[in-house]
Amino acid sequence: MGSQWGRDSAYTRAMKEGYRSRAAYKLIEIQDRYHIIRERDNVVDLGAAPGSWLQVIRGITRGTVLGIDLSPIAALDGVETLVADFTDPSLPGQVRSMVGTVNVVVSDAAPKLSGHKSYDQARAMALGEDALAFACRVLKPGGNFLVKAFQGEDFNRFLAEIRDHFLSVRTFRSRATRKGSSEIYIIAKNFVTTHEAEGSV
Numbered sequence: 001m002g003s004q005w006g007r008d009s010a011y012t013r014a015m016k017e018g019y020r021s022r023a024a025y026k027l028i029e030i031q032d033r034y035h036i037i038r039e040r041d042n043v044v045d046l047g048a049a050p051g052s053w054l055q056v057i058r059g060i061t062r063g064t065v066l067g068i069d070l071s072p073i074a075a076l077d078g079v080e081t082l083v084a085d086f087t088d089p090s091l092p093g094q095v096r097s098m099v100g101t102v103n104v105v106v107s108d109a110a111p112k113l114s115g116h117k118s119y120d121q122a123r124a125m126a127l128g129e130d131a132l133a134f135a136c137r138v139l140k141p142g143g144n145f146l147v148k149a150f151q152g153e154d155f156n157r158f159l160a161e162i163r164d165h166f167l168s169v170r171t172f173r174s175r176a177t178r179k180g181s182s183e184i185y186i187i188a189k190n191f192v193t194t195h196e197a198e199g200s201v
């Protein structure tokens with residue numbers, strides 16, 4: 001107990017500071033250290049509800065900010081939202097026509113937990129793979145990608161897959177992550193695969 005990032009204190013702090021969830025502090029830490037979002041970037045946030053990452057992103061960039069979630073996201077000034085499943089193969093095309101150039105994709109998406117740890121982790125990793133596939137279809141060359149992952153069986157393979165598409169790939173464990181959790185974030189910068197073959201801008 002006792003760290004400033006402990007469950008209750010982080011939650012209380014988030015509410016006091018007007019964030020919709022304690023997850024805000026994870027993105028703040030990552031942005032402070034890795035500068036993944038620049039002030040004119042267009043950013044797509046996957047698995048964005050209730051919207052604390054969107055609040056943080058809105059404070060960083062003057063570009064377009066789009067949040068996508070299976071659940072509705074309560075309105076936020078200057079933020080576009082979409083109720084959708086980002087694993088839907090038609091979504092990248094829709095997002096490209098809404099946003100135009102996408103500079104950054106972030107994903108804090110997580111499936112509903114069943115309580116069976118290995119099953120839940122496998123589903124969470126599969127969602128991370130879906131987020132990567134989405135990012136590869138919308139990002140402009142040179143763009144950045146942040147994704148939540150879990151250390152376990154498939155982690156190294158997932159990391160290697162990300163390395164195939166980005167020049168710089170780092171991992172980061174946030175102080176705001178609960179003790180005992182295997183959650184880890186992957187920060188991938190400088191997207192190198194173009195998607196001209198799909199006829200995107």
Ligand SMILES: C[S@@+](CC[C@H](N)C(=O)[O-])C[C@H]1O[C@@H](n2cnc3c(N)ncnc32)[C@H](O)[C@@H]1O
Nearest residue numbers: 047049050051052053069070085086108109110
């Ligand atoms: C941990 S929450 C995200 C918290 C968010 N970053 C914030 O700061 O408020 C994970 C979210 O992922 C969403 N999610 C899971 N699978 C999804 C999918 N296939 N498409 C869209 N959203 C998804 C869930 O509905 C849930 O709201």
